[in-house]
Amino acid sequence: MTVWDRPEPPTRPVTLDRERIVAAAIALADEGGLEAVSLRKVAARLDAGPMRLYRYISTKEELFDLMVDEVQAEILSEEQPGDWREALRTLAHRTRQAALRHEWLADLLGGRPAMGPNGLVVAESTLAALDGLADIDTVLRAVETVSAYFIGAIRREIANLRAERATGLSKYDWQRAHGPHLTKMLATGRFPALAKAVHDGTDVDAETSFATGLDWVLDAVAARLARRPPATGAPR
Amino acid sequence: MTVWDRPEPPTRPVTLDRERIVAAAIALADEGGLEAVSLRKVAARLDAGPMRLYRYISTKEELFDLMVDEVQAEILSEEQPGDWREALRTLAHRTRQAALRHEWLADLLGGRPAMGPNGLVVAESTLAALDGLADIDTVLRAVETVSAYFIGAIRREIANLRAERATGLSKYDWQRAHGPHLTKMLATGRFPALAKAVHDGTDVDAETSFATGLDWVLDAVAARLARRPPATGAPR
DNA sequence: CTCATGTCGATACACTGTATTGCTCTGATA
DNA sequence: TATCAGAGCAATACAGTGTATCGACATGAG
Known part of the structure; x- marks a missing residue:
């Protein structure tokens, strides 16, 4: 397999912190109310899988x-x-x-x-x-x-x-x-x-x-x- | 098929009304808080299918x-x-x-x-x-x-x-x-x-x-x- | 006796919060 | 430098949600 065939390694996951998470959640809530806030949507807004949030929030x-x-x-x-x-x-x-x-x-x-x-x-x-x-x-x-x-x-x-x-x-x-x-x-x-x-x-x-x-x-x-x-x- | 083989006709569904529904919902909420109230559980408590509630509630x-x-x-x-x-x-x-x-x-x-x-x-x-x-x-x-x-x-x-x-x-x-x-x-x-x-x-x-x-x-x-x-x- | 009507149960769908699992990458140790 | 332990993550899975749709069926009218 040459380099050309091998894909680049996956880009490092976006760095996350509570601040970013909360900001995303607030943005969602501002747009669609509290019920528009789902962990999946918050995570998606940060290009992350839902489960990643559980390191910052339980x-x-x-x-x-x-x-x-x-x-x-x-x-x-x-x-x-x-x-x-x-x-x-x-x-x-x-x-x-x-x-x-x-x-x-x-x-x-x-x-x-x-x-x-x-x-x-x-x-x-x-x-x-x-x-x-x-x-x-x-x-x-x-x-x-x-x-x-x-x-x-x-x-x-x-x-x-x-x-x-x-x-x-x-x-x-x-x-x-x-x-x-x-x-x-x-x-x-x-x-x-x-x-x-x-x-x-x-x-x-x-x-x-x-x-x-x-x-x-x-x-x-x-x-x-x-x-x-x-x-x-x-x-x- | 004799009578003995044939099952009785299904018992008429329990008569429902808003009062009964609300009472069941309140009972559930009293026991487990608001989040314990789900349409399925309310209906179950009344021996009814969930969808039946939608005639009384939209x-x-x-x-x-x-x-x-x-x-x-x-x-x-x-x-x-x-x-x-x-x-x-x-x-x-x-x-x-x-x-x-x-x-x-x-x-x-x-x-x-x-x-x-x-x-x-x-x-x-x-x-x-x-x-x-x-x-x-x-x-x-x-x-x-x-x-x-x-x-x-x-x-x-x-x-x-x-x-x-x-x-x-x-x-x-x-x-x-x-x-x-x-x-x-x-x-x-x-x-x-x-x-x-x-x-x-x-x-x-x-x-x-x-x-x-x-x-x-x-x-x-x-x-x-x-x-x-x-x-x-x-x-x- | 037939037919229309309205009610119900079953099924289905999209979505939820979260537990579990196993991969992969990182950094430390030998 | 090679090995390995561990952390961080994505994927998968599960049980549950509110509600739309639809087919069957009992009921009352003609």
Whole structure:
């Protein structure tokens, strides 16, 4: 057999790392939602066999965890926030923006404790912004309450957005958006309050609605923080 | 061929309806989580072929919608609530209890608009409890804010619960619960505020933590409702 | 008694996550 | 430099998924 007959040795497999894998997965999810992410497709996008991924990941759930952590990097704001309120507000808004960029995030948010490196940094900087303003338990409760709010709010917003997209593209028309079903139900007269809400409610855009609810919650937090004097320094 | 040789005619297929299907699906989900729900298994539990379900459901997602709506029936409280605050509070707590009974609910809550019959009744009675206490937009914002909070809070609670279950059963010990990873991370000194929180934070049980945050949010709502005089009767 | 209809089971398809298996290439050791 | 152990990988395989299609069959109408 001459050289000419022998094929070249197979080109070394593309070097892989978690970063590349996660990037591919995120790209897939951005395009087709979470359900478009399959290990096979992720691998294919990297010119690799599916099984190769298992050296970097031991389960698909772990891939999702990595994806979430990756996006949490987008959430971190570089500049130091002014006060705690600003810190929590931008955390909420940046999370929301991330979810609008990556709608699949809404499906994952709050679904598992986020203990990745970026998740920890987010937690740390959030807690740091409140540190010393009240006893730790109050601070914890504050952070948890605010984040519970915005996770729930983001989820709903994305859910509605998808529902709207699914039924025609009637952007601001709930009634038609959810099809004849809701209309028919309201017509039965069994849901007067709901009917009034749908009928007379002003259509505010999602962002202001989000911001409004957030402000309410932040007010509530402020009230509790104010209750105790800040534990500055060593008051002992 | 005598009668004795001929087999009996096949017993008529078990009568089916959505109720039975949903009940079977819920049973499966209660036992093994959402991922244990497959159309084949649901059908098998009803002595039916998988394809039969498609007369009652046209997609698996619809089955999930039905499951959620079914559980929402458990949420409705029979007696009329005293005031709006009580109404919202019991809505939140009953939703939480339902999610503790059916943990898979946490995965579905807020994932899609709940327009089923029971969902509508829940929405109606909630709105009714606030009707007239403020202009409709404020009422809507109030309901949305509170429900965003408790959906997020429930999700986190269930997520933590699962994580705890997965790693040993160290009920109240976050640090060990999440394994050496968190401990090691905290030991790096890069997360002082987080470390302090984990270290010095009191371990409150999930229910009081839920209730506390809920109260804060309800306070915030109260503040906004008080801002405008109630539009009772026809003040025109 | 015949025929149309609607329901069901069987089969099939494309695809999933992951366990297993054996090849091949690499780097260390003798 | 020759040998060998081990790692990294592709291929194969498996059990399972949601759902489309299709042929048979029981049922009710004429």
